[in-house]
Amino acid sequence: MNAGMGFKLSHLQSMLLFALLISIAFGFLSRRQPIERVKYIVSSLLLFLLIGVGIGWAMYPFSR
Amino acid sequence: MTAPIAPRQDSARETTAPETPSQDSRRETMAYVIGVAGWLVPGLGHALIRMWGRAAMCFLTVGTLVILGAGMRGNVFSSAANDAFDWLGYLADLGTGTFYLVARSLETGGPDVSHAGGDYGTRFLATAGVLNLLSALHAYEAARGRKA
Structure with missing residues (x-):
């Protein structure tokens, strides 16, 4: 695989x-x-997404 | 009037003879071999103890993470580490066993962590290594006869 791929x-x-x-x-x-x-798998996936998006929003006030 | 319920008996425990010390040490040695095999080739440890589903899962998930990580131009750390974090990254990457060499051969363009994709790629590669180490440890424990 090269960089272009x-x-x-x-x-x-x-x-x-x-x-x-x-x-x-x-x-x-x-x-x-x-x-x-x-x-x-389903519960773990949902928790990953929930916590990931939650942390993203929690950092939002400090991103500006 | 109902008959008294007999206590539940574990038939497997009753029929299994206790292992002799030599059998125990042989089993321990085999468990080490299985653990190392699982580290070198993701999934091989589970395949050796005939846990086919887990073997396939381990091979596919670690392989996918390595291919994605290298394809996203994540940092494949080398032994020429500058600081403690580089060393930790190198150790995590080494956790993928022979797939470390695959990652290095795939990433001919070198890492590019100037964008988010490259940064994610670095995490994918490190996670593949740690996940493979966890899987190898799981195979080792299963080979030792621990509940897995």
Whole structure:
């Protein structure tokens, strides 16, 4: 891969991908049953996004 | 009148003979080998103990994070570290095992952390390493017979 083929992702896309991949990994490592894994992945993903967006908004007053 | 309920018995515990010290040490050695294999090639540790789903997940997630991180031109730290943070980054990147070499070979253009994408790429690479170390530790514990 050369520099010209680099991925161009926005903040939100990067955060979504990161949260999704880590949630899947944690779900598979920490749970055995498929239904439990799905529940864990969904709840973990939602928490990642909620906390990420929450921290983003919490920093908003200091960004100017 | 109902019959008294018999206490629940763990049949596996009853039928499993206690391990001898030599079996125990062999199992410990195998667990180390599995842990190191899991670090060198993401997912290999779990594959060796036939946890196929976890093996595939580990390989795919660590691989995807490394490809994305290198593609976003994140910083792949080298041993020529300048400060403690560079060393920590290097250690985290080394956590990906052989995928560290893949990241270095993919990123021919060098890092570009002047934009957010490159910064995210650096985090993706470090997270891939730490995640792989966690996975290797999980495989080691599972091989030792701990609940996993």
